[in-house]
Amino acid sequence: MSEEIQSKATESAAPAAASAGPSAGPRGPRPAGGGPGGRGKFFRRKKVCKFCTEKIDSVPYRDVRLLQGFIAERGKIVPRRLTGVCTTHQRRLTRAIKQARNIALLPFASGF
Numbered sequence: 001m002s003e004e005i006q007s008k009a010t011e012s013a014a015p016a017a018a019s020a021g022p023s024a025g026p027r028g029p030r031p032a033g034g035g036p037g038g039r040g041k042f043f044r045r046k047k048v049c050k051f052c053t054e055k056i057d058s059v060p061y062r063d064v065r066l067l068q069g070f071i072a073e074r075g076k077i078v079p080r081r082l083t084g085v086c087t088t089h090q091r092r093l094t095r096a097i098k099q100a101r102n103i104a105l106l107p108f109a110s111g112f
């Protein structure tokens with residue numbers, strides 16, 4: 001009786017282990033999902049500095065339309081990682097935006 005149980009146990013255990021081997025091959029079985037490209041929320045802009053490509057050395061603080069591309073709805077300056085502006089130009093841009101705010105071309109905070 002006990003023999004039978006033992007043999008059954010080993011029998012059932014062996015194939016399971018064998019089948020787990022190949023299927024768990026590269027990185028284990030993974031349910032479909034996640035897919036390519038996790039960040040779909042923000043559409044990705046080309047990650048090159050706009051000012052570098054257009055060879056704008058100093059950011060014109062009077063160009064409101066240009067600056068508005070780099071501030072959010074609420075009047076906040078959009079971080080560099082979202083706009084793709086390089087460090088140098090982001091700093092100049094920030095200064096330009098603050099300058100523009102001071103002469104009331106741009107809002108410090110808009111709405112609400």
Ligand SMILES: [Zn+2]
Nearest residue numbers: 049052086089
């Ligand atoms: Zn740049």
